[in-house]
Amino acid sequence: MSKSYYIPAKFDQVETDVKKSRFIARVDTVKSREQAMSFLDQAKKDYPDARHHCWAYLIGNPQSASNAAMNDDGEPAGTAGKPILNVIQHKGIGDVMVVIIRYFGGIKLGAGGLTRAYSGATEAVLSQTPLEEKVPMSNIRLGCDFSQEQILRHWMIQWKAEVVSTDYSEQVSMILDVPKSNITEIEKFCLANNISIDEVGM
Numbered sequence: 001m002s003k004s005y006y007i008p009a010k011f012d013q014v015e016t017d018v019k020k021s022r023f024i025a026r027v028d029t030v031k032s033r034e035q036a037m038s039f040l041d042q043a044k045k046d047y048p049d050a051r052h053h054c055w056a057y058l059i060g061n062p063q064s065a066s067n068a069a070m071n072d073d074g075e076p077a078g079t080a081g082k083p084i085l086n087v088i089q090h091k092g093i094g095d096v097m098v099v100i101i102r103y104f105g106g107i108k109l110g111a112g113g114l115t116r117a118y119s120g121a122t123e124a125v126l127s128q129t130p131l132e133e134k135v136p137m138s139n140i141r142l143g144c145d146f147s148q149e150q151i152l153r154h155w156m157i158q159w160k161a162e163v164v165s166t167d168y169s170e171q172v173s174m175i176l177d178v179p180k181s182n183i184t185e186i187e188k189f190c191l192a193n194n195i196s197i198d199e200v201g202m
Helices: 033-046 081-091 110-128 146-158 180-192
Strands: 005-008 012-018 021-029 052-059 067-071 096-103 131-134 137-144 162-168 172-179 196-201
Touching: 005 021, 012 110, 021 033, 021 110, 033 052, 033 067, 033 096, 052 081, 067 081, 081 096, 081 110, 096 110, 137 146, 137 180, 146 162, 146 172, 172 180, 180 196
Parallel strands: none
Antiparallel strands: 005 131, 012 021, 021 096, 052 067, 052 096, 137 172, 137 196, 162 172
16 A cells, blocks of 8 residues: 655745855655756756756655755756655655755865755755655546436545545546545445446556
C-alpha cells in the first residue's frame, strides 16, 4: 500500500551568508523533471548575475523516489548538489526541488566549507517551509440509483472522496478521487449497498 508523505505547502526562500558569499535557497513543489527545470530557469532569470545556481530535486515518496537529480553548476564535484539532496532525503520530503543561488564573496570556502554552506542553506529553507501531507489517491467510477445519491455523497465526506465528474443518465455515474487507504472500505460499502464500483486508475 502506498503511504502518504510530506511535500512543501508553498514556495519559500531563505538567504544565508558564509564568509561574504551569499547563498539564496529557494524551495517549491515539483511533480516532474519539466517542472523542476522550469523552477531552475526562473531562479536564473531572477538572479542572472549569480555565479552558481546549484540544485537537487526528489520526485515521489522520499522512501522510494521515482526520480531524483542534482547539479553542482560549476562548484567542485560533490560540494553542492549532493549536500542539497542529502538534506532533502534526511528531512523525508517528496515532490520537492531546492535551488541555491550563490554570489561569491571573494573568500574561497574549500570543499568542506562549500559542503557545509550548501547543506546549511538547504536546512535553513526546509526548516522554515510549511509542509502538507500528500495522500496517494485512486480514481474510481461508481454507479448507483438516483435514490442512493444522497447516501453516497454523505459517505464521500466521511471517506474524504472528491468528485471528479458526475453523469446523470439511466443512473448516477460518478468518478471520484479517493485515498488509496480507504479503497477496502469503499468496496465493502458498495457491496452492501448494491453500488457498482470500478477502478479507473491506480
